[in-house]
Every structure is written in C-alpha cells, then in structure tokens.
Amino acid sequence: ETGVTQSPTHLIKTRGQQVTLRCSSQSGHNTVSWYQQALGQGPQFIFQYYREEENGRGNFPPRFSGLQFPNYSSELNVNALELDDSALYLCASSFGGTSYEQYFGPGTRLTVT
Amino acid sequence: QQPVQSPQAVILREGEDAVINCSSSKALYSVHWYRQKHGEAPVFLMILLKGGEQKGHEKISASFNEKKQQSSLYLTASQLSYSGTYFCGTEEKTGANNLFFGTGTRLTVIP
Numbered sequence: 001e002t003g004v005t006q007s008p009t010h011l012i013k014t015r016g017q018q019v020t021l022r023c024s025s026q027s028g029h030n031t032v033s034w035y036q037q038a039l040g041q042g043p044q045f046i047f048q049y050y051r052e053e054e055n056g057r058g059n060f061p062p063r064f065s066g067l068q069f070p071n072y073s074s075e076l077n078v079n080a081l082e083l084d085d086s087a088l089y090l091c092a093s094s095f096g097g098t099s100y101e102q103y104f105g106p107g108t109r110l111t112v113t
Numbered sequence: 114q115q116p117v118q119s120p121q122a123v124i125l126r127e128g129e130d131a132v133i134n135c136s137s138s139k140a141l142y143s144v145h146w147y148r149q150k151h152g153e154a155p156v157f158l159m160i161l162l163k164g165g166e167q168k169g170h171e172k173i174s175a176s177f178n179e180k181k182q183q184s185s186l187y188l189t190a191s192q193l194s195y196s197g198t199y200f201c202g203t204e205e206k207t208g209a210n211n212l213f214f215g216t217g218t219r220l221t222v223i224p
Contacts (some may be wrong), residue, residue, distance in 0.1 A: 004154075033211070042115070042200050042214030043155065056211045090154060099145070099204065099212045104154035 004093050004105035012111045013081050019110060021076040025093035026103045031055070032074040033099060034066060037088040037107070049074050050097035078110075086112045114139045116203045118215035125191045125222050133186040133218045135201030144177050144184040145202040145212060148195075155200060158186075191222045 005024045013019050025032050031050045035043035045058035049068035063079040072093070078085060088109050092102035116137040125131055135144060143162045147155040161177035161184060172189045184203075188195055198219045202212035 035214075040216075042202075042216050045211040045213070048211060056209050058211060092155075097210065099202070099210055100143075100160055101157050102145075103157070104147075106154050 004091060004103050006089075006091055006105040006108050008108060009106070010109045010111075012113065015081055015083060015112055017081050018077065018079045019081060021078075021089050021091075021108045021110070023074045023076070023091035023093075023105055025072045025074070025091075029093035029095050029103070030072050031094045031097050032068055032072065033092045033094070033102065034074070034076045035090040035092065036060075036085075037090055039087075043090055046076065048097075048099070055097050081112045083112050086110060114205070115213050116201055116215040118199075118201060118218050120218060121216070122219040123221070125188075125220065127193060127222055127224055128190050131188045131191060131220060133188075133199050133201075133220070135184045135186070135203070135215055137182045137203045137205070137213075139182065139203070140206040141177075141179065141182050141203050142206045143204040144175075145204070146175055146184075146186050147200045147202065147214075148197045149200065149217075150197040158199075188220070191220075193222050193224065196220055196222045 033048040034046040037043045047057040048055045052068045068074045088107045090107045092104045094102045146158040149155040175186045177184045198217040
C-alpha cells in the first residue's frame with residue numbers, strides 16, 4: 001500500500017508565472033482535496049475532486065484550478081502567481097467524496113518572488 | 114468559517130495532561146482532529162460525528178458538544194511523541210463537505 005505522494009517538493013517561481021503541482025492518492029482512495037497552508041496557519045481548503053469532478057471549492061479565485069485523472073491522481077494549477085501564493089500546498093486523499101480520515105501528502109513548498 | 118482553537122500554545126512536562134478546545138460559530142456536522150509535527154504532513158487522529166460523541170485513541174480522546182458547536186481534545190499522561198501542532202477541522206451543516214481548519218495549538222512536551 002502506497003501513501004500520498006506530491007511533486008515537486010520545493011518550487012521557486014516568479015510573480016505572474018504559472019505552476020502545476022501533482023499528487024498521487026493513497027491506494028484505494030478516490031477523492032483528493034487540496035489545501036494551502038501559510039506559515040503558522042492551519043490548512044485552507046482550495047477544492048476537492050471526486051471521480052474526476054470538482055466536488056467542492058473553497059474561497060479561492062478561478063486562477064486556482066485542478067484536475068483529477070482516472071487513476072485518482074490530481075493536479076493543482078495556479079495561474080498568474082502572486083507573492084501571497086507562497087505557501088505549503090498539501091493534498092489529502094480520502095474515500096467516497098468525503099473529507100473523512102484524510103491522508104495528507106508531504107506537501108509542495110512554493111515560493112513566489 | 115474558521116474555528117477558534119485555544120490555547121494557542123502549551124508546554125507540558127512528560128506525564129502531564131492537557132486539553133485543547135475548538136469552537137465554531139456555525140452548526141457542525143462533524144469535528145476532525147489532526148496532529149502535525151514540524152516539517153511533516155498532518156496526521157489524522159480522530160473524527161467525531163455525533164453530538165456528545167467521545168472517542169479515544171491511545172491516551173488521546175475527544176468530545177463533541179453539538180449544541181455548543183465545540184469540541185475538546187484531551188491528552189493524558191503526555192509523552193514526548195505528543196509534541197506537535199494540533200488542528201481541529203470542522204465540517205459545517207451546509208451540505209458542503211470541506212473542512213475548515215483552526216489556526217492550531219502548538220503542544221510541546223519536555224522531559
């Protein structure tokens with residue numbers, strides 16, 4: 001059984017650029033949620049994907065978008081990066097379109113300069 | 114709506130007990146507790162689905178008062194391994210299934 005993996009581990013981008021972050025879900029899980037965690041803060045919900053469809057969205061602008069693939073892995077895309085987008089991006093997998101007993105990945109640390 | 118956690122930080126000696134509180138201004142369907150160690154991903158501890166429900170996990174237990182929209186996490190006979198930041202995540206009775214995480218409680222256990 002494999003855990004949740006994310007890539008890349010760290011990323012440095014310039015303001016205005018675009019970035020794609022990737023997540024592979026825990027074996028047997030069909031739901032992926034993405035969170036943004038600023039330093040010293042709790043994770044903030046960006047959106048959730050279940051069966052390749054968006055299944056809920058937090059208070060983030062449309063330049064944050066995502067995808068889920070048939071193997072339940074997922075991507076988070078952020079366009080027109082802003083300095084405030086610098087954060088740890090966590091993905092979490094679960095089952096059945098819920099947020100119950102989520103398994104988190106190690107995160108991608110994004111720095112926007 | 115982000116829940117409020119208290120205290121923000123606590124330092125314990127091994128063997129001491131602690132209580133972490135989580136309070137929301139919204140009607141809640143469930144409360145979830147996670148622990149995050151420095152530089153690591155949050156780890157699921159437990160979920161409370163019904164008002165009044167109490168659950169236990171080793172020497173860590175929690176309660177959920179649905180009427181007061183509050184939950185408490187109880188750590189008894191703390192161990193060094195309990196150090197980390199504890200987050201509550203609340204699921205509101207709005208039909209949306211996302212979690213709102215609190216700002217966290219940093220727990221440090223010292224020998």
